[in-house]
Amino acid sequence: MKVLVVGSGGREHSLCWAIAKSTKCTEVICAPGNAGIANVARCVDIGVDDLAALVALAATEKVGLVVIGPEGPLVDGLADMLQAVGIKAFGPSAKAAAIEGSKGMMKDLCAHYYIPTADYARFDEPDGAKEYIRSRGAPIVVKADGLAAGKGVILCRNENEAYAAIDHIMIEEAFGHAGAEVVVEEFMTGEEASFFAIVDGEHALPLVAAQDHKAVFDGDEGPNTGGMGAYSPAPVVDSEMSKRIMDEIILPTIQGMARDGNPYKGVLFAGLMITDTGPRLIEYNARFGDPECQAIMSRLASDLLELLLAAVDGKLDQIELKWSKDSALTVVMAANGYPGDYKKGTEIKGLEEAEKQAGVHIFHAGTKSEKGRITAVGGRVLGVTATGKTIEEAQKKAYEAVAKVDWPDGFNRTDIGWRAIDRG
Ligand code: AMP
Ligand code: GLY
Numbered sequence: 001m002k003v004l005v006v007g008s009g010g011r012e013h014s015l016c017w018a019i020a021k022s023t024k025c026t027e028v029i030c031a032p033g034n035a036g037i038a039n040v041a042r043c044v045d046i047g048v049d050d051l052a053a054l055v056a057l058a059a060t061e062k063v064g065l066v067v068i069g070p071e072g073p074l075v076d077g078l079a080d081m082l083q084a085v086g087i088k089a090f091g092p093s094a095k096a097a098a099i100e101g102s103k104g105m106m107k108d109l110c111a112h113y114y115i116p117t118a119d120y121a122r123f124d125e126p127d128g129a130k131e132y133i134r135s136r137g138a139p140i141v142v143k144a145d146g147l148a149a150g151k152g153v154i155l156c157r158n159e160n161e162a163y164a165a166i167d168h169i170m171i172e173e174a175f176g177h178a179g180a181e182v183v184v185e186e187f188m189t190g191e192e193a194s195f196f197a198i199v200d201g202e203h204a205l206p207l208v209a210a211q212d213h214k215a216v217f218d219g220d221e222g223p224n225t226g227g228m229g230a231y232s233p234a235p236v237v238d239s240e241m242s243k244r245i246m247d248e249i250i251l252p253t254i255q256g257m258a259r260d261g262n263p264y265k266g267v268l269f270a271g272l273m274i275t276d277t278g279p280r281l282i283e284y285n286a287r288f289g290d291p292e293c294q295a296i297m298s299r300l301a302s303d304l305l306e307l308l309l310a311a312v313d314g315k316l317d318q319i320e321l322k323w324s325k326d327s328a329l330t331v332v333m334a335a336n337g338y339p340g341d342y343k344k345g346t347e348i349k350g351l352e353e354a355e356k357q358a359g360v361h362i363f364h365a366g367t368k369s370e371k372g373r374i375t376a377v378g379g380r381v382l383g384v385t386a387t388g389k390t391i392e393e394a395q396k397k398a399y400e401a402v403a404k405v406d407w408p409d410g411f412n413r414t415d416i417g418w419r420a421i422d423r424g
Pocket of ligand 2: 212226227285288289290291292
């Protein structure tokens with residue numbers, strides 16, 4: 001069967017790479033893809049927001065499955081459009097993807113089904129929000145309701161910062177319509193982890209846990225990014241914690257959504273705070289995490305395509321997943337200046353040499369191939385991934401490979417995995 005993967009990031013590179021290994025797969029097509037994806041898939045230059053062209057491509061190519069990587073096309077209804085013309089799609093409907101697209105919807109669902117999360121209130125005008133902040137005190141968290149490219153969450157140390165955050169979102173309209181409503185919520189403390197479950201509307205199968213590093217600089221300092229590195233397993237999520245997360249968070253969510261006539265199909269990504277009282281939900285995403293996906297796919301020993309098809313067909317209860325016992329760790333290399341402004345078009349060398357070592361894969365994100373040269377065209381550009389018997393070994397191998405990448409215009413954190421390694 002032909003498979004179409006939608007997206008152009010490191011996440012999609014790792015999905016294409018894993019799907020291409022399936023005995024069921026005859027060809028992987030990727031739209032729009034990138035220079036690295038072109039090594040495992042046929043790239044077609046259609047953007048992720050051109051939904052009509054993506055549906056037409058899937059139909060012309062007679063693909064057996066479309067795997068939708070990013071949240072944008074999910075929230076905009078690509079899965080629904082494909083389903084309407086009889087093409088199988090891995091990813092939730094627009095209505096179910098609102099679990100990521102509307103923080104208010106997600107919080108109301110949690111309240112209704114007793115899913116542990118931060119206490120909150122929703123507001124569609126600034127005065128009420130400020131009054132609530134005054135009554136609650138700081139630290140407190142202000143969030144734009146809609147999608148804001150990962151920037152719509154403001155952690156406020158004091159009340160003045162929180163009032164300013166409300167003005168920024170609601171009066172200055174910094175995130176446009178995404179900030180027409182806000183969620184103001186309790187600041188939670190603990191260790192963060194990313195938890196993924198594959199869901200078929202009724203059943204859910206947990207994947208191995210992973211943890212990412214969102215802050216741009218070593219020691220988890222500086223502004224947040226999409227993720228500067230990740231590793232799996234995440235020691236903070238042992239098998240007992242994994243069971244609690246499934247029982248207390250994931251299963252009540254999918255059962256609740258099914259009961260509400262809004263069944264969830266696809267990958268459900270829970271951003272969690274592991275607190276003294278147990279796991280609490282920070283947010284849901286309707287997609288795989290990037291770069292968590294790169295680490296997780298490096299450990300998957302089962303056939304990914306079979307898994308995704310079982311989810312679409314409602315047959316997840318017939319699947320048992322196998323994982324490598326090895327650990328995996330991904331170091332993101334980003335363009336100098338990211339997450340602020342950065343240069344585009346700088347040349348990257350040494351990739352072949354860096355990837356020679358066994359157990360090392362470089363997943364591309366913002367890269368382009370021009371006349372035999374690989375250039376950087378995005379903020380996060382490469383995900384250098386290694387497997388090893390321990391996180392420490394995977395870390396060592398990943399950084400040895402990073403050292404071989406010759407890209408003066410890029411940078412990376414030097415401490416990915418430190419929390420797991422510190423735990424011993
Ligand atoms: P989000 O975009 O919702 O994942 O938020 C981005 C980051 O903000 C999370 O990864 C957390 O580090 C932090 N965050 C969000 N909500 C809270 C909260 N209620 N308490 C503490 N930290 C939070
Ligand atoms: N790495 C976090 C995310 O993909 O949202």
